[in-house]
Each structure stands twice: as C-alpha cells, then as structure tokens.
Amino acid sequence: MASPSEPSYDQNRTSSWLVCKTCGTQFPTDDKTKITTCFICDDPRQYVPPSGQSFVSLGTLRASGHRNVFTPMPVDPERLIAINSQPKVAIGQRAILVRTAQGGILWDCVTLLDSETIARVEELGGLKAIVISHPHYYSTHLEWARAFRCPVYLAAEDSRWLTQQDARHQVFLTETETDVLGTTVLKLGGHFPGSLVMLFEDRLLIADTFFATPSGLGNWETDALGAVRERPSGMSSFSFMWSYPNMIPLGPDDLQQMWRVLKNYQFNSTHGAFPGLDVVVQTPGELKRRVLESMQIQIRHSGHGEHAMLKETASW
Template sequence: MDFTPEPYDDNVSSSWLICNTCGTQFPTADRSALKTCPICDDPRQYVPPSGQSFTTLADIRATGHRNEFMSYQHDERVVFIRTEPRFAIGQRAILIRTPDGNILWDCITLVDDETIDRIKQLGGLKAIVISHPHFYSTHIQWARAFRCPVYLSAEDLCWTTTPSAHRKPLTEIESEIVPGVKAVKLGGHFPGSLVLLFDGRLFTADTLMTTPAGLGKWDVDALGEKREKPPGMNSFSFLWSIPNYIPLSADEIHRMWGILKAYEFKSTHGLMVGMDIEDDKVKARVLESMKIQTRAMGNVTHALLDETL
C-alpha cells in the first residue's frame, strides 16, 4: 500500500451534509456553509422541483434505508448492491470477486456497519473504481472503512469534495486494477468517464446508457412464435447529459468506439439493477446503437457509419 490509511470516523462523517438529489457528501456539518450542490448545478444533473436540500448519513440510516445484496444469476462472482428505499440517483454498486481481491465498481451513498460487515464476510475490498462524478457519493468513507484505494479519472478530480490520500487518479486510457480487471477511459458523459472490464463482462454505468429497447425480448411474439428484432431498435444511447437528454456528438461517439473496439465482451451491466444484457453479440449491438444515434442526428456520411467489427 503506497499511502497511509486514514481513520474511518463515523461519529464525524455521519453528520456531514449529503445532497439529496445526487448523493454527494460534503465535509461539513454546517448547513449555513453549504447552500447548493455544484454537481447538481452542472447541466449534466438537475435540482428537483422541491429545490436544493441536504441530509446526512445519520438521517438516511434513521429513516430506514438499508443496502440490499443480490448475487447475479449468471455469475456468482458478481454481487449487486443497492439502497432501499431508493436514495438520490438510485444507482447500484457492483462487487466483483476475484482471486486477487474484490473490486467495488461505482459507489452508493449509504455506508453503515451492516454493509461493512457483509462485504468483509465476502472478502473485503482490494480497491474501489468509480465511473464518473455523479457516483462519487461517499467514496472516501468507503475507502477509509475498507483501508483501500479508490480509483477515478484524473480529468474529473475537480468534482471531488473531500481531500484524501486514498484517492488515486487514473491518467491512462487503460489501467489494470488487479489481474483480470481493467478500467478503460472512454470519456463522453464526462471527460474521464470509465467502463470496467472483467472476464468478458463490461460494466458501463451510464458511459454507455442501456435502453429499454436493449433490454426488450424480441425473439418471440405474443403467441410464442419466433420473430426478428424490428430494425432501428437501439440497445444503448450515448448522452452528455442523461437527465436532460443532451446527446453526444457523432465525432465523440466515434472517438469512444475507437477505444472500445479493441476489447472483447459478452455482456454489459449498466447503472441500475436490471440493466444487464447477456449476449455474445452485444459488442455488435453497441456499434449498431452508435450508428443508429449518428444517423438520427442527421449524419449520412459520417466515418463512424463505415466501422465494422
């Protein structure tokens, strides 16, 4: 370990303010010192009709929130963790169990004794990797609780709120976290937006946004007869702002494909529970979706349309 672990002091951090909309924690308990959340003031996020408001870990716990653990039916090495009732964005964290240590992909706000004990029973954490600033949440408290580093892109450090030696900026396009687990910097949604690759599984967060059409069952009709998927149905969208529906440009999507096409994967796993696609042809579906979006934005001769697997 190339840093001195910092103490996990829940008595202090449980009183620090947390944005109710995005779940980001700020290192202060003084409500007069924090009037707005800079992450939610950015065009890639939003403030709800109820207005800006803050809570604390102590209050989240007191209102009955707890973390649920769900083993993935197709791979017991993958465990989904989500907070119920839903809090903030509602994303899941994903525990990836490897022979060289467990990796937590993305982060959720609620960390408590029950969660810490459950993860320790599963082998603890070797490292945390976070896709982008919307999921930074309470990542320093997680890192301190498990005495592990937390990796995020160097380009997005300006969105962090709590100084810490646990934080390790990633500067390369590809970074091996432990043997067999690679963080790949695609950008797009944020300059440093990451995906994570593990044994043919691509964990995408919302760097690639899984669509309802992508999760749909198209192989049979209502009578159980075989059918073909209708043309033009995408599986992913590529957005600069997810909640405000602002798309990425065709050039940016093409740049992302220039990185992603070097990797092989048989499944994708998005930011929410249920956003999982098991399909040996899912890489082709990513490229198809990129082309669908490119055409829909009025591009008929863009170089991305000539890309093949």
C-alpha cells in the same frame, strides 16, 4: 493504501456531514451556511429539483430505516453482487461488488455506508479497490475507502468535481487502459471527460457511460405464440448521452472517440448503473455489434449522414 498512523474508520466522525439529497455526494462539513448548493447538481448534466437544493446526512439515513440490499447478479451470482440502497437514496444507482481472484473491487459507489454493510462486504471477502465511473457516483467513496483501507481509482480528467481530496486513498487514472486486480478499466469519455467502464472477463460494467434502451432490453427471441423470431433490424440497444436527466445526446465525434477504445475489446454482456439494465447475449460478437449499431443510429438520426463512423464495422 493508507499510512499506519491514519485513525481507524469511525462512522460517527462524519455522520453529520452534509449529503446532497439529489445526487448523494458528501461534503466535509455539517455547516449549512457554508454549503448552500451542490456544484455537481449545478452542472448542466445534472439538475436541482423544483423543491430546491437540500441536504441530509449519513446519520439521518442510518437512523431512518435505509439499508443496503445485496443481490447476486444472475449472469455470475458468485462473483458479481449488486448493492442498492432501499428506500431509494439520491439517484438510486447500484454499486457492484466484483469478486476477482485477486480481491474484491467495488464498481461505483452508493452513498449509504453503515456497520451492517461493512460486515456483509467483509463476509464476501472485503475490498481491495474501488473504481468510480464518473462524478455522479462519487457519493461517499472516501468513507468506503477509509472503512476498507483501500484505494479509489478515479479519472484524472474529472477531479474538478471532487468535494473532498485525500492523497492517501485517491488514485487518478491518466491512461486509456488500466489493470485493476485483473480487470481492465477503460476510459471512454463522453458523458464526462473521463467516464470509465470496466471489463471483467467478458462482462462489461458500463454505469451510464452508455445506457441500455427499452428495445435493447426487449425479448426478441419468441413472439406471443411462442414462435422463434429474429430481432427486428435497425433497433437501438444503447443510448449515449451528455446529460441523461436533461436528455442531451452526445455528438458523433464523442461516439467515435468512445468506439476507438471499445472496439479493441470483446464482451458478451453489459451491466448498467441501475437494476434491470443488464443486457446478455449468447452469440459471440453480437453485443459489440449492437453497441456500434446503436452509435450509428444516433449519429444518423442526429443529421450526420456522412460521418466516418457510419462506415465502421465490428469485428470479433
């Protein structure tokens, strides 16, 4: 992707640049008089903590014992590898390395990048692309792109939240559907205007374009005595929020737009932005039905009992 004349990746060049402690986004300077606040956290979808805005650097994170942990995901342990920074950095999201037949894709991004992480990713086949779901996970995506010399796919609608631009690496998606190395990247919108999900065969990587609820994660197959039971009806499996930390839900028209795209695709599992948020079902069509049911529950309980979305059905 990058031109042959581009300098080789050098982690020391940017090691002192400022990184927002709250969201993990990197700014291209180490001058704290130039960057006093993070405009991503000032956006009403995010927040500034009570202690106020503060910054760290990649160099400090590397020197303070932070490391990335690679965890094969049980649903497909050879091809889906979660990458999570420990101790927690910023929001605490995971990236997912998707090992397709055409090459590795990093779905979303974590802030921490070090030589150990680069070596481990290369052992697993390297990266040919990075796809970022929305601005809260922009983090240090250009560091990753330069290290692996690969493109980063971003929704064009969300470019205003970038702290850095690099035409050699950043590719802005304008279509609702984009093929990336055999996966299907879908623009659903909602949480952000360009919020993305990615379909890898029948696995839907959702970040927090929508979010698995506790009842969606619950085990409804057996009761306390081991008897088989049906999942109670009318339970939500997913929430759809404009702001997750501030608990502001999306309205029915946003959900309708998301469903217009998603209803055309089939999937048997969803994989969220954080560990422990995977929903896997065995019955074809069941999870898609649950997504629609969850949308309809949110619409109905927000006082829109006559909305057209309540008449939608999910087909397989």
